[in-house]
Amino acid sequence: MVANTRRAQPEKLAERLSEAQADYSASKRSGRLRRRRKGIPPMGSGADWHYKNDSDFIWMGEVARDLDRNDVILGSVVDRVVDNTIQTGFKLNCDTGDTQLDTDLEQRFEEESQNAEACDVAEEMTFHEQEQMVLRDMIVAGDLFVLPVANDQFDSGQTQYHESHRCRSPHRTKKNIVHGIQMDDLRRRTAYYFTKEVISPLSSTAIRLRDLVRVAAKDDEGYPQVWHCKKTRRATQTRGVTSFAPIFDVASMHDDIEFAKLLQQQLASMFLLVRQRDMNFSPTPGLDPVGGTETYTEFGKIREGLEPGAELKGYPGEQILPWSANVPNAEFFPHVRLLLTLLGINLGMPLVMVLMDASETNFSGYRGAIEQARMGFRRNQRSLVSTFHRPAWVWRVRNWMESDPAIRRAALRSDIKLFCHSWDPPSWPYIQPLDDANADMVREANNLISPRRRCAERGYNWQTLINEIVDDRALGIRLAIVASLALNKEFGLEGADKVKWRDLYNPSAPQGVPLKRTEGEPSGAELTTTA
Numbered sequence: 131m132v133a134n135t136r137r138a139q140p141e142k143l144a145e146r147l148s149e150a151q152a153d154y155s156a157s158k159r160s161g162r163l164r165r166r167r168k169g170i171p172p173m174g175s176g177a178d179w180h181y182k183n184d185s186d187f188i189w190m191g192e193v194a195r196d197l198d199r200n201d202v203i204l205g206s207v208v209d210r211v212v213d214n215t216i217q218t219g220f221k222l223n224c225d226t227g228d229t230q231l232d233t234d235l236e237q238r239f240e241e242e243s244q245n246a247e248a249c250d251v252a253e254e255m256t257f258h259e260q261e262q263m264v265l266r267d268m269i270v271a272g273d274l275f276v277l278p279v280a281n282d283q284f285d286s287g288q289t290q291y292h293e294s295h296r297c298r299s300p301h302r303t304k305k306n307i308v309h310g311i312q313m314d315d316l317r318r319r320t321a322y323y324f325t326k327e328v329i330s331p332l333s334s335t336a337i338r339l340r341d342l343v344r345v346a347a348k349d350d351e352g353y354p355q356v357w358h359c360k361k362t363r364r365a366t367q368t369r370g371v372t373s374f375a376p377i378f379d380v381a382s383m384h385d386d387i388e389f390a391k392l393l394q395q396q397l398a399s400m401f402l403l404v405r406q407r408d409m410n411f412s413p414t415p416g417l418d419p420v421g422g423t424e425t426y427t428e429f430g431k432i433r434e435g436l437e438p439g440a441e442l443k444g445y446p447g448e449q450i451l452p453w454s455a456n457v458p459n460a461e462f463f464p465h466v467r468l469l470l471t472l473l474g475i476n477l478g479m480p481l482v483m484v485l486m487d488a489s490e491t492n493f494s495g496y497r498g499a500i501e502q503a504r505m506g507f508r509r510n511q512r513s514l515v516s517t518f519h520r521p522a523w524v525w526r527v528r529n530w531m532e533s534d535p536a537i538r539r540a541a542l543r544s545d546i547k548l549f550c551h552s553w554d555p556p557s558w559p560y561i562q563p564l565d566d567a568n569a570d571m572v573r574e575a576n577n578l579i580s581p582r583r584r585c586a587e588r589g590y591n592w593q594t595l596i597n598e599i600v601d602d603r604a605l606g607i608r609l610a611i612v613a614s615l616a617l618n619k620e621f622g623l624e625g626a627d628k629v630k631w632r633d634l635y636n637p638s639a640p641q642g643v644p645l646k647r648t649e650g651e652p653s654g655a656e657l658t659t660t661a
Contacts, residue, residue, distance in 0.1 A: 177367035178308050187309055187369070188295050191271045194372035197381050198270045202388060203470065204374065204381055207477050207484055212265050214483075214503070215510040217556035219258040220519055223594055225550045231540055239526065242287060251279050251290040257522075260289070264359050264518050265510060267293065269477065273360035273370030275322065276518065277345065278525045287526040294369070296325045300339040308368040310342075311358075317366070319347040322356045353524065359517040377476050384469045391458050398457040406449040478506030497561050504558060508589075511555035519553050557589025603637060610635035 171179060181187040198205045222239055224232035242248040243257035250256075255263065267274035275292040297310030300323065306313050312321040323342040349355050360370030374381065467481065474484040480499035482488045488496045527549060530537045541548045560566035573579045582592035610631035617629045 177362075177364035178369075181309075181369070181371065184299060184309060190375065191294050191372055193378060194270050194272075194374040197374055197378075201381055201385055203384070203473060203484070204477075207474060207479050208266060208269055210479060210483055210486075211269060211477055211507070211510070212262050214558075215265055215507045215514075216258070216261050217558075219261060219556065220511075220515070221554040221556075221590075221594075222523065223552045223554055223591055225552065226540070226546050226548055227550070228540070228546055231546065235527070235537075238530070239523075242526075248287055249289065251288045261514065261518070263291070265514060268359055268361050268370060268513070269373045271295075271370075272372045273358060275324070276357040276359060276522075278355065278357075278521075287529050289522070289525075292324050297322060297369075298325055298342060299323065300342055303339065311368050313368070317368075319356075319358070321346050322358075353528070354521055357518060357521045359514075361513070373477055377473055380469060380472050384466075384473065387466075387469075391462065395457050404451045406451055408447050411447045478503055478510075500561060508555070515553045515555070523551055524549050552591065554591050554594065555589055606635045606637070607631065 169180065181190070198208055222236055224235045226232055226235070246256050246259075247253045249260060264274055264276065271294045273294050275294075275297055277290050277292065279288045279290055299307045299310050306315075307323065310323045311319060312323070314320055322345045324345065325341065326343055345356055347354060347356060361373060362370055470484055471481045474481055480503055482491060482496055482499050483503055491499070527537070531541055531548075532538075537548070540546050570579075570584055574581060574584055581596075585592040585595055613634055614629045614631045617623065623629060
């Protein structure tokens, strides 16, 4: 027995040493209180593994659409995300190298973008409405497929849209296809498969290859023929996943709780009286001091004929007391705020924006929440530009080249970059206009930031801004000079009586900026303009 004990001692020591290793606790799958997570491959996998089942993937998108359509809060939250991201739309800035060509292209796009017939194959949506729809589908369904129309029977520049459920994989195929997207060994998209039209809900779920339309990912010139607008979180994620995925249960239960509380409040609002009787209570037979007609049901006695101002009398030895339920209770409101916060942050919306009510926070808290939300809105804007706006502009210019000889000739010039452009996403107004504008002025005056970076922070282009400022002021000066010359000639004004152009147009000096006094000016008050 002694020998056996000695042989066991090294084993116990080794066990203790292994337990003392500094490991990540998250790497251990055991734990009495740790949640057992299902569906996790122990040896790792790509992102597509987690939605590998076609029916589950489509069902997830349909549930998200139902929440967007019927949930009491989520649909309006998505509205706020889209409104804050898109606002009045993105502004196109061409940079071909020819100023006049840039102006012509921008004006032509501005005209066509407001015409639904020139933008949408269904002739229903303008370009601005398409922006809104694309972003909404990216958030709710996870992705959307935009196809430029290359058929001669349609006008140039039109696009058509396939919702996420129409991109499907053929049944029992050996091709490298993930939910309707075919890829090569380097994960480059080679083709997309779409259902021909909306398939009857009574048809079989097994989609055969002849039921699908194959669209090559790129045309003969290498330009994309399908613009896959999606929201992804991993590099190996082929399809977009709804932003509602983490909050399916919270959203559904929140809706159920709200309905239950409303029903409870409705029941508690009914007129209810409680009879309180002592243990020796014995009413006189046939006596009804309360008044009215009594009706007995399986739930108790219902008194009819009562009206406001009626005097209620009880039997001798009986008290009639009103009953009022505390519905909802005090704990209900903090719990609802917590649920709304969880729903909002998954869509990039703080509680003050979800409720459109800042009464529960101070100005600093409101401003901090808004600034964090705007970071997410800017990310949405960048995603839209890369997946929708840039390919849409290139597609439109290519169509113009086919139909417009002037643009085709411009494309052949060596000093012209016909497709070179940028998009200015919409910005937001100052939260504190005077303080924020002064802060920008101080930073730029002290060389802490350049004008172009300052403008980029506010969501607009410095080159566009300075061109507009110079053009507008030049127009004002030009008109003032012409008008002053005409006045002097008409009335024969000379000398001190002559009208100067500055008398007609005098741009105001910057507000809040100290002005230096020139030599010879009289001393006096500080020459500083104020807001």
